[in-house]
Amino acid sequence: MPKKKIKKSVSKRFKVTKTGKVLFSHQYKSHLKMHKSKSRLRRQKKTGILKGEFAKKIKKMLGEA
Numbered sequence: 001m002p003k004k005k006i007k008k009s010v011s012k013r014f015k016v017t018k019t020g021k022v023l024f025s026h027q028y029k030s031h032l033k034m035h036k037s038k039s040r041l042r043r044q045k046k047t048g049i050l051k052g053e054f055a056k057k058i059k060k061m062l063g064e065a
Contacts, residue, residue, distance in 0.1 A: 007061040022050040
């Protein structure tokens with residue numbers, strides 16, 4: 001049986017927790033901050049959690065499922 005290869009680009013952008021949640025960091029947070037609202041920048045600092053079908057696809061690309 002051949003080994004399952006993971007997608008390197010996905011492994012750099014997403015992380016799977018021990019309980020199986022898929023975490024990601026928000027985009028657009030480090031460039032041209034002046035015209036973005038402070039609440040938007042605060043929201044983008046926190047890590048996001050993927051849900052649904054897209055999370056399943058990411059897990060498959062990471063070799064989790």
